Each structure stands twice: as structure tokens, then as C-alpha cells.
Amino acid sequence: MxxxxxxxxxxxxxxxxxxRAGRMLADYGATVIKVGPVPRDGGxxxxxxxxxxxxxxxxxxxxxxxxxxxxxDAFLRLATTADVIIESMRPGVVxxxxxxxxxxxxxxxxxxxxxxxxxxxxxxxxQWAGHDLNYLGLGGYLDCSERAxxxxxxxxxxxxxxxxxxxxQAVMAIMAALVGRASTGEGARLDVAIADxxxxxxxxxxxxxxxxxxxxxxxxxxxTGRYACYDTYECADGRWVSVAAIEPAFYRNLCRLLGxxxxxxxxxDDAVQDDIRExxxxxxxxxxxxxxxxxxxxxxxxxxxxxxxxELVDDPQVAARGLIVEAKHDTAGTFRQLGxxxxxxxxxxxxxxxxxxxxxxxxxxxxxxxxxxxxIAALRAExxxx
Numbered sequence: 172m173x174x175x176x177x178x179x180x181x182x183x184x185x186x187x188x189x190x191r192a193g194r195m196l197a198d199y200g201a202t203v204i205k206v207g208p209v210p211r212d213g214g215x216x217x218x219x220x221x222x223x224x225x226x227x228x229x230x231x232x233x234x235x236x237x238x239x240x241x242x243x244d245a246f247l248r249l250a251t252t253a254d255v256i257i258e259s260m261r262p263g264v265v266x267x268x269x270x271x272x273x274x275x276x277x278x279x280x281x282x283x284x285x286x287x288x289x290x291x292x293x294x295x296x297x298q299w300a301g302h303d304l305n306y307l308g309l310g311g312y313l314d315c316s317e318r319a320x321x322x323x324x325x326x327x328x329x330x331x332x333x334x335x336x337x338x339x340q341a342v343m344a345i346m347a348a349l350v351g352r353a354s355t356g357e358g359a360r361l362d363v364a365i366a367d368x369x370x371x372x373x374x375x376x377x378x379x380x381x382x383x384x385x386x387x388x389x390x391x392x393x394x395t396g397r398y399a400c401y402d403t404y405e406c407a408d409g410r411w412v413s414v415a416a417i418e419p420a421f422y423r424n425l426c427r428l429l430g431x432x433x434x435x436x437x438x439x440d441d442a443v444q445d446d447i448r449e450x451x452x453x454x455x456x457x458x459x460x461x462x463x464x465x466x467x468x469x470x471x472x473x474x475x476x477x478x479x480x481x482e483l484v485d486d487p488q489v490a491a492r493g494l495i496v497e498a499k500h501d502t503a504g505t506f507r508q509l510g511x512x513x514x515x516x517x518x519x520x521x522x523x524x525x526x527x528x529x530x531x532x533x534x535x536x537x538x539x540x541x542x543x544x545x546x547i548a549a550l551r552a553e554x555x556x557x
Contacts, residue, residue, distance in 0.1 A: 172200075173199055174515055175199040175200040175201035176200045178200075178201040178349065179201070179202045179204065179255070180197075180201050180202065180203045180254065182205050183265075184258065188332075188334070188336070188341060189259035191339075191341075192285070193230070194225070194338075195338065196342060198229075204230065204231045204233060205227060205231070205232045206249075207232060207234050207531075208237070209235065209557040224500055224508065225508045225525075227528050228525055232531045233556070234556060235556050237268050241549075241550055241553050242550070243268060245550055245556055248537065251278050251540060253282065254281065255284075255345055255349070256275065256282060257287065257345075258287070262293070265286070276358065279358070280357060283345055285345055286361065286362055287363040287365070290366050291362055291364030303332045303365075304327075306332035307327060307331060307332050310336075310372070310373055311377065311387075312327075315373070318389055332365050332366075336371070340365075340367075340371070344361045393417060393439075397441075398438065399451055400417065400422045405452070406455050407456055407459050410459065412455065412464060413474070413475050414451075414473065417473065424472045425472040428472065429450075430454065431451070431454065494510055498522070498524075498525050499523070503525075510523075534547050537556070
């Protein structure tokens with residue numbers, strides 16, 4: 172039995188942090204119903220296709236025109252039987268549509284209503300449009316990362332804010348609200364701001380500045396490039412290793428195996444960091460990446476390879492953990508994709524049947540919520556559902 176068996180989620184999102192939250196809740200066993208728009212002639216809905224395959228895995232779908240009064244009423248009917256609603260529209264939009272928290276809680280006091288947005292439901296930036304890079308910029312993440320040539324802030328290679336700042340924050344808040352509801356019967360209204368989540372990730376540096384006045388940035392601290400023991404190094408084959416020997420014992424092991432024991436006592440000596448880096452660079456260039464990993468990684472040195480995506484998906488550790496599964500799609504065929512990754516999810520599954528995202532379960536779900544056959548037919552005739 173999965174952790175969230177019996178929990179029903181209405182997910183109004185298509186991409187971004189809210190969609191990631193829906194994906195995670197489904198992985199924990201919740202029944203997630205994707206609420207999408209009624210297709211329009213000439214209309215375009217932007218959903219990256221291979222994201223859609225995994226993003227909609229194990230989910231049901233309804234198509235409702237939320238701008239139509241009848242569509243709004245259909246959604247509110249579904250909401251009476253839901254435990255959680257996730258939405259990611261611009262602040263104020265759900266209220267104008269008549270499907271906001273106040274519209275739902277009157278008939279479902281236990282609803283956990285999670286609104287995700289870039290900057291939150293209030294404040295001077297609430298109506299700003301944004302994406303992952305914007306939130307990382309505002310939250311200090313880019314400024315504290317190692318700069319590209321020309322002192323240019325870097326472009327991260329992953330959607331860090333969407334995933335950790337937004338999606339995971341939403342899941343934690345939803346699960347906490349469900350735990351609270353179990354004892355009180357009351358749901359919750361959750362305001363998940365991605366930018367707030369980035370500040371949480373940056374708390375080590377923000378709190379240091381607030382307490383001491385020290386301004387963090389590249390080269391300020393061990394995690395931002397101040398010391399040679401925490402860096403990346405190129406190897407003989409042009410591939411790279413990551414070195415994160417923070418603890419003195421790990422650093423001493425690294426120095427010994429690199430033949431640099433003269434630096435064992437100088438880990439945090441600012442005066443010689445350039446010299447240590449130069450020696451480390453020259454030594455790492457004498458062997459291939461995988462040769463260095465084979466020597467150093469098992470020897471308590473905190474060394475690991477810097478992988479490309481094709482390399483990581485075939486790594487033996489990833490295989491041993493069962494992180495890659497087989498997926499079958501009616502039109503795309505059979506291919507591999509990430510399985511359920513988070514602790515407590517059903518990591519034993521090795522294959523998935525992926526849904527046709529053009530097919531909905533609108534009729535069945537509305538009927539389960541109490542709509543009659545005639546009511547459903549009338550909604551379809553009005554174009555309020557598909």
C-alpha cells in the first residue's frame with residue numbers, strides 16, 4: 172500500500188513546479204487527475220512530448236473549459252470529492268474564474284488548496300512572469316555560483332528552482348497539511364512561491380550575511396570555490412572529476428593518493444590555494460577520468476565522475492538502484508525513462524504503460540462525482556467539457 176493511497180489530487184498545471192509536484196504525489200500513490208483545457212480548433216497547448224510521457228504517467232485526465240460557467244460548475248463538482256488541488260495560474264486568476272480556495276472550501280472544508288507561483292500570491296512582484304533562471308537570480312543562487320568568462324553569472328544545467336524550490340516545497344507543504352487534516356478535519360490554503368524556496372536553499376549564505384555582514388559570492392566560502400579541495404578538474408581524456416574533500420581526513424587521503432602530501436596540512440591556507448590547484452590540475456591531467464575514479468572514489472576522498480546524461484543513465488549505481496525503467500507508449504513505442512525516485516515511492520516497478528494524453532476520463536470522473544448522464548451530455552453539448 173502506497174503512502175498516499177486514497178488521496179485524490181486535481182492538478183490544473185501542465186509544466187513547471189506544480190506539474191512536478193503532481194508527478195511526485197502520483198509516485199507516492201495519490202490518484203492524480205490532470206485538468207486540462209477543452210481543445211480548440213487552431214489552438215496550441217505547449218507540453219514537451221517526452222516530459223508528457225513521464226509527467227502524466229499513472230494519471231487520469233479531464234478536459235474542462237474553466238472559462239465557461241458550466242465548466243466552472245463541473246470543476247467544482249469534481250472538487251467536492253478531492254483532497255488536494257494544485258494550480259499554477261497567475262495570482263488572482265483562479266478567484267476570477269470562480270474556482271479558487273474560497274469557492275471550494277464552502278463545500279469541501281478538508282480541501283488542501285496549493286497555489287504555486289514564481290513570487291507568491293502577494294507582494295510587489297506577485298504579477299511578474301518568470302522562469303527558473305529568474306528565481307535563481309533573485310534568490311542569490313547565480314551570484315554565489317562560479318562565474319563564466321567575463322564575470323557572467325552561469326546558466327545552471329538543471330531547473331533547480333522549479334524542482335527543489337517549487338515542486339518539492341509544494342509536496343512537503345501538501346503532505347504536512349494532509350497530516351494536520353487527519354487530526355483537525357480542516358484543510359489548508361498553501362501559498363508556494365518558487366522564489367521563497369530558492370531563499371531556503373540559500374539559507375547558509377543568507378543567514379551568514381545577516382549575522383556577520385560578510386557578503387557571500389564566488390570564492391567566498393568552501394562551497395563557492397575558495398579552496399582547491401572543492402572543485403572540478405580535467406583529466407587526460409578531456410573528461411572531468413568532481414572533488415569535494417571537505418573533511419580533513421578525506422583531504423589527507425586525496426593528497427596522499429595524488430602524491431601531494433606536501434599540501435596535507437594546508438587545506439585551508441589561503442596563501443597557497445593557487446599552488447595546490449596548479450599541482451592538482453597537473454596531476455589529474457596524467458590519467459583518464461575513469462582511471463582516477465577507480466583509484467580515488469573507493470578510498471574516502473569524495474571524488475566522483477562528472478557524467479554526461481548518456482553516461483549516467485547506464486551507470487551501474489543507477490542500475491542497481493532501479494532508477495531507470497521501461498516505458499511503453501502506443502505511438503512512441505518502447506523506451507526507457509526515469510522511474511519513481513523518491514524514498515518511500517514504489518521503486519520496485521520496472522515497467523510502465525503510458526497513457527494517450529489525447530484520451531480523457533472526463534465522463535467517468537464526473538459520474539463518480541455525482542453528475543448524471545444527461546448532465547454530462549449537456550456539458551459536452553455546450554462545449555464545457557471534452
